[in-house]
Structures are given as structure tokens and as C-alpha cells.
Amino acid sequence: MRLRLPRRTAAPRIEPDGTLVGPARVDHRTKTLTKRLRSGDIAVIDHMDIDRVSAEALVACSPSAVLNAAESTSGRYPNVGPQILLDAGILLVDGLGENLMALKDGARLEVRDATVLVAGKEIATGVRQTAETVEADQAAAREGLSDQLEAFAENTMEYMLKERDLLLDGIGVPRVDTKIEGRAVLIVVRGYHYKEDLAMLRSFIRESRPVLIGVDGGADAIIEAGWKPDLIVGDMDSVSDSALTSGAEVVVHAYRDGRAPGAARVAELGAKHIVFPATGTSEDVAMLLADDMGATLIVAVGTHATLVEFLDKGRSGMASTFLTRLRVGSKLVDAKGVSRLYRSSISTWQLVLLLLAGLAALVVALAVTPAGQAAVELLLARWDDIATSVRRFFGG
Structure with missing residues (x-):
């Protein structure tokens, strides 16, 4: 009986000319897409004003690119989603148009700058987002x-x-x-x-x-x-x-x-x-x-x-x-x-200082109590025995 192995998704690659190639994962709802999006896939969404939660969910899936049929920032308000994607090193192209959503899930895509191709045929062109374009969009949105x-x-x-x-x-x-x-x-x-x-x-x-x-x-x-x-x-x-x-x-x-x-x-x-x-x-x-x-x-x-x-x-x-x-x-x-x-902000030197203070307190406690004084005397006697043995060894 032959075992049917699960179909493996081909890994994305980058051509010498900078073209990104990978499998498409298509869904109108971003939160639904992230349930099946895998590392290296190309996410195809229709999400106006990508919000923080959606962007973080996409980043957690590690796609190689996000292609957005809508505008990632429409200008209604300064949303932070596009910046989160760029900070994670994910290619973001938006404004690609509704026809993008007609792509077949799993189709092999080529993304060349801001152009999307299938089997060498151009199907959509949008705007490739950069730190400069995102900042310009944010500035315009703050005014509205x-x-x-x-x-x-x-x-x-x-x-x-x-x-x-x-x-x-x-x-x-x-x-x-x-x-x-x-x-x-x-x-x-x-x-x-x-x-x-x-x-x-x-x-x-x-x-x-x-x-x-x-x-x-x-x-x-x-x-x-x-x-x-x-x-x-x-x-x-x-x-x-x-x-x-x-x-x-x-x-x-x-x-x-x-x-x-x-x-x-x-x-x-x-x-x-x-x-x-x-x-x-x-x-x-x-x-x-x-x-x-x-x-x-x-x-x-x-x-x-x-x-x-x-x-x-x-x-x-x-x-x-x-x-x-x-x-x-x-x-x-x-x-x-x-x-x-409540996030810890203790530095290394503060930890060292705390350790030294603890040791100093221990020494003081040993010095002022009868049991501590006896322990110190035993420790000094033991140290004296060790020192005497070492002197005899090298002097003999």
C-alpha cells in the first residue's frame, strides 16, 4: 500500500535581477489567511489600512511578500501596519487592484519591483512601499x-x-x-x-x-x-x-x-x-x-x-x-x-552591586553572631592549614 505524502510547498527564491518568486496564498480576510500562511509564501490580501494586529499576525507567519489589492494606508488615520511589515523585512506592494484577488491559491507568482506576473505575464502593477513612502502616507493621514x-x-x-x-x-x-x-x-x-x-x-x-x-x-x-x-x-x-x-x-x-x-x-x-x-x-x-x-x-x-x-x-x-x-x-x-x-530594566552593574551588597551583609552577619564567629575561626584555621601545606610542598 502506497503512503500519500503531504504536498510540499516550493520555497520562494530571488532571481539575479531581484525578482521574487513564490507561491501565492489568497484571501480577502487577512485573519483567515494567517491561519494557513507559511514561511516563504506570498500573501495576497485585500486590506485597506493594515492595522497593527493584522500586521503582527502576518509577520508571525514570515511571508516573503505581502501583495495588497487595496491601499495599505488610505489616509483616514495614521495606521502602523505598513511600517511593521517593512521593519520585519517583508516586501509590501499595495494598490494592485481587485483583479489581484482572482489569483488561484498556490499559483506561482513573480514579483518584480511593483509588478506581479504569472508565467511571465503581467497581471497587476501597484506601489512598492518604502520607509519614505510610508512616512509620507503617515504625515498625510495625521492631517486628516x-x-x-x-x-x-x-x-x-x-x-x-x-x-x-x-x-x-x-x-x-x-x-x-x-x-x-x-x-x-x-x-x-x-x-x-x-x-x-x-x-x-x-x-x-x-x-x-x-x-x-x-x-x-x-x-x-x-x-x-x-x-x-x-x-x-x-x-x-x-x-x-x-x-x-x-x-x-x-x-x-x-x-x-x-x-x-x-x-x-x-x-x-x-x-x-x-x-x-x-x-x-x-x-x-x-x-x-x-x-x-x-x-x-x-x-x-x-x-x-x-x-x-x-x-x-x-x-x-x-x-x-x-x-x-x-x-x-x-x-x-x-x-x-x-x-x-513591569518589564525588568535592571542593568548588569546593578546586579553586580546587589550581589556585593548581599555578600557584605553576609560577612557582617557572620562577624556579629557567636555561630558566625565560630564559623569564621574554623574557616581561617582551615585556610592556615592549606597555606602551610603549600609552603611545605614547595620548600621541601
Whole structure:
């Protein structure tokens, strides 16, 4: 019986003229693509304004190049994704056009400067990003931030009118079986520095035993860190099947009209779930649920808090997150950056000084106690014996 070996992906190569050659991995959704993107592949995406989280996910996969059908920076706000890709040494070409997405997954591509070819035939030409072009795009985007602030204010008022019953009175929040009342809650989102911040909270989790809520892929982050989520909240587009079938209670975030695309997937897996229709984001739904169910403390990891982070998320204004944080109030503790706050900054000379101080303290302790004085006398006597033996050996 012949064994069928897995098909190997041909490694990318660089031709003498600088042309990069490698296999294409194509997907309109960047976070879906990163699940199957491998080192050396050429990532083909359609992602306007590449955000930090997406860029870091791409860098972790080590592609040889990223080809973007859209503009990596549209000018709406100064996103940092393109710079992260360039800093990692990844070729970035954007503005290649929608036709790029018609490429067959696995097709052998040639990238020559800003031109993409298949079998020697040119299929698209875009803009090859450099440190200079990225800086120019960022400078132009910073000038347009006032427009985004105005849009934020408009969306805040619109969301407040739509969801005032939910925000003010908790009307529409479903009941869950997980006991939350009187307990602390830890909400995990796969956002900025979530891994480092989650690692710094190990002692808090061990001592306080909070309810662990994973927002979509945040459930996988909890499992990767060695725990099991109690609740999974989200539209179920980026959480794994293994997390959904881990035994956690599932709350499917639906549109306000009741449509819940993620419910079909959860039902197919046989996971028990309830539906929560709301206009905001899934992390907002998780916070409102925890607050309404009586949580005494809500600790958030990887959530969005600044204007750039709101815009990175791709939702206009992100008014729901802003108002949700106002509603939760003093219960909310944002753990963002806690890993950087407590990062060790002790230098080598400080460690040497600390060691010398410890030795000095030990010497003083030995000198002032009877037991220490006896130990010193024995040590000196032993040293005298050794010195006498050495003198006799060389003198004899």
C-alpha cells in the first residue's frame, strides 16, 4: 500500500535581477489567511489600512511578500501596519487592484519591483512601499484626523439613540448559566500585546479565580495560556472549533435585527449557545454582559481604547466601545500595557552591586553572631592549614 505524502510547498527564491518568486496564498480576510500562511509564501490580501494586529499576525507567519489589492494606508488615520511589515523585512506592494484577488491559491507568482506576473505575464502593477513612502502616507493621514474625530462624535450620538435601553437599563441582555454575580471577570481580546499582558496576570488569575471570557479568538488565547474559558462571546468568525467545543458557554453576537451568521456554525458543532442581538462590537457585548450579571470587577486584556485603535478595528467611530466603557465605569480595569509597565530594566552593574551588597551583609552577619564567629575561626584555621601545606610542598 502506497503512503500519500503531504504536498510540499516550493520555497520562494530571488532571481539575479531581484525578482521574487513564490507561491501565492489568497484571501480577502487577512485573519483567515494567517491561519494557513507559511514561511516563504506570498500573501495576497485585500486590506485597506493594515492595522497593527493584522500586521503582527502576518509577520508571525514570515511571508516573503505581502501583495495588497487595496491601499495599505488610505489616509483616514495614521495606521502602523505598513511600517511593521517593512521593519520585519517583508516586501509590501499595495494598490494592485481587485483583479489581484482572482489569483488561484498556490499559483506561482513573480514579483518584480511593483509588478506581479504569472508565467511571465503581467497581471497587476501597484506601489512598492518604502520607509519614505510610508512616512509620507503617515504625515498625510495625521492631517486628516480631525475628520475622524467629527465622525466619532456623530456615531456616538447615533449609537446612544439606538441602544439607550441597552446602555441605561440593560434591556436585551440575555441570562447565562455561568455564575458571574459577585465575582471578578477577565475579558480577553486578541488585541495589542494581549499575550504579554495575559502572562503578567497569571498570579491574579490564580488567586482571584475570575470568570474567563474570550471574545472570539480571545478564547483560543486563554486556552493557549493554559486555562479554559468559561464564556465565549462573539460573531464566531475567528475562534477555533476546539475552543467552541471546549465546554465553555457560548454567546453569539448577532445584528440588531436578529441575524446571527455565527449561530449556524456553533449549532453544527453541537455547542450549547444563546444569541445576543446588539449594535456594538463583540468586546462591548462581553463587557455589558459581565456588568449586567453583577461582576464586581472587569479586567480587560487586548481591548481597544484609543482613537487609532478604534479606527484600526475598522468600525466607523467605534462609538459603542466608548459608551460601553462609560456605562461600566469604575468596574473596568484596562490591563493594556501591564507587561511593559513591569518589564525588568535592571542593568548588569546593578546586579553586580546587589550581589556585593548581599555578600557584605553576609560577612557582617557572620562577624556579629557567636555561630558566625565560630564559623569564621574554623574557616581561617582551615585556610592556615592549606597555606602551610603549600609552603611545605614547595620548600621541601
